[in-house]
Structures are given as C-alpha cells and as structure tokens.
Amino acid sequence: MTTDTTRATDRSFLFVLGSSRPDGNTEILARAAAEQLPAGIPQRWVDLAQLPLPDFQDGRHETDTWPAGENEEALRQATLEATDIVIASPLYWYTLSAHTKRYLDYWSGWLSVPGTDFKERMAGRTLWGVSVMADHDEVVADGLVTTLNHTAAYLRMRFGGVLFGNGSRPGQVRDDERATIRAKTFFQREAPLARFPYEEGAGER
Ligand SMILES: Cc1cc2nc3c(=O)[nH]c(=O)nc-3n(C[C@H](O)[C@H](O)[C@H](O)COP(=O)(O)O)c2cc1C
Numbered sequence: 001m002t003t004d005t006t007r008a009t010d011r012s013f014l015f016v017l018g019s020s021r022p023d024g025n026t027e028i029l030a031r032a033a034a035e036q037l038p039a040g041i042p043q044r045w046v047d048l049a050q051l052p053l054p055d056f057q058d059g060r061h062e063t064d065t066w067p068a069g070e071n072e073e074a075l076r077q078a079t080l081e082a083t084d085i086v087i088a089s090p091l092y093w094y095t096l097s098a099h100t101k102r103y104l105d106y107w108s109g110w111l112s113v114p115g116t117d118f119k120e121r122m123a124g125r126t127l128w129g130v131s132v133m134a135d136h137d138e139v140v141a142d143g144l145v146t147t148l149n150h151t152a153a154y155l156r157m158r159f160g161g162v163l164f165g166n167g168s169r170p171g172q173v174r175d176d177e178r179a180t181i182r183a184k185t186f187f188q189r190e191a192p193l194a195r196f197p198y199e200e201g202a203g204e205r
Contacts, residue, residue: 018100
C-alpha cells in the first residue's frame with residue numbers, strides 16, 4: 001500500500017551515510033530513492049566518515065557534563081531538524097556499520113541532555129533504512145532491520161523499513177534491477193508507528 005505522505009510540505013529528510021568508503025553502493029541506492037522525493041521536500045546529506053565522532057562515552061548518570069564536540073553538535077542539530085531520518089548503512093557483519101552504530105549510540109547521550117527533550121521531539125518522526133550487502137539473500141540482514149525497528153519503537157517513531165540492494169564492488173548495486181525498481185517507490189511506503197514484538201498491534205499494518 002502506498003500513501004501520500006511524501007507529498008507533505010512540512011517534511012524534511014536527513015540522509016545519514018554510514019559507509020567507510022566514499023561513493024559506495026549504499027549511497028548510490030539511497031540517492032536513487034531520494035531522487036523520487038518531491039522537489040519541495042528538503043534533503044540534507046551527512047557522511048559520518050566526514051564528520052567523525054569519537055567513541056561514545058556514557059556519561060548519562062554522571063553529574064558532570066562536558067561540552068559536545070563540533071561534529072556531535074552538527075549531527076544533533078541535523079537530527080532534530082529532520083522529520084525523516086534515513087540510515088544508509090552497508091551491511092557489516094550482519095548489522096549496521098560501526099560509523100552508524102556510533103551515531104545511534106550518541107542518541108542515547110542526547111536523550112539525557114537537559115532541555116533538549118530529544119525523546120519527545122523524535123516521537124512521531126520516521127526512521128528509514130537503506131543497506132547494500134554482498135549476500136544475495138536479505139534474510140541475513142534481519143539483525144539490521146531489528147535494530148532499526150526497535151530503535152524507532154523505543155523513541156515512538158514510525159519505521160518505513162529497509163531498502164535493500166546487492167553489491168560488493170563500488171557501483172555494483174547498479175546491476176541490481178530489483179533494488180533499482182524498489183528505490184523508485186520506497187519513500188511512498190506506509191511507515192507505521194514502530195512497535196516492539198511484545199506490544200499490542202505489533203506486526204499489524
Ligand atoms: C567490514 C565489512 C563487513 C561486511 N560484512 C558483510 C556481511 O555481513 N554480509 C554481507 O553480505 N556483506 C558484507 N560486507 C560487504 C558489504 O556489505 C558490501 O561490499 C557493500 O556493497 C558495501 O557497501 P558500500 O559500498 O556502501 O560501502 C562487508 C564489508 C565490509 C567492509
């Protein structure tokens with residue numbers, strides 16, 4: 001089922017690139033899907049390899065606070081400004097890349113920044129995934145899908161699912177006809193509120 005949701009003028013997309021090489025397959029596939037978004041919807045692209053974050057330090061339960069670095073602050077602002085966040089991560093060891101995982105670890109820190117209301121502000125926004133892998137069977141990426149779905153459920157976000165593609169060498173995803181076709185309508189998909197498996201209504205559309 002498709003909806004008109006991508007036509008809404010108040011939407012803005014943040015594409016978070018999590019590959020550890022430039023011009024990779026995941027970015028190619030994410031750009032193919034993004035090309036289909038209406039021109040009036042702003043798109044912002046950030047490459048985590050170009051905005052490196054230090055390893056996340058868990059200071060959530062400490063009384064002392066320390067200032068956020070420049071890249072952390074830029075990513076936090078970009079995250080809070082978007083209605084739709086697209087995690088574009090290659091499949092690395094059956095889950096998200098380290099760059100992407102570290103970015104999500106920072107979300108935990110942002111949850112406890114006084115005055116930010118990160119959790120309240122993220123509620124109702126939409127999380128999407130794009131991922132390219134060498135394997136031809138997407139079932140091996142279940143771990144990545146679960147991570148994104150549960151992250152969205154925790155924050156009471158919507159989850160639009162993951163656009164998958166196949167490829168190993170840079171550019172190889174262009175040969176994946178099925179992925180190219182799916183990219184054309186990916187952002188028109190319904191994005192229901194994400195649910196944990198134990199919640200009522202989980203799995204219903
Ligand atoms: C560290 C690392 C781990 C990988 N792990 C997997 C994997 O678990 N399953 C898989 O199918 N492909 C795996 N691959 C292959 C990549 O998913 C594949 O090359 C993909 O096209 C990379 O996307 P990119 O070009 O956007 O970086 C791995 C590649 C690297 C570098």
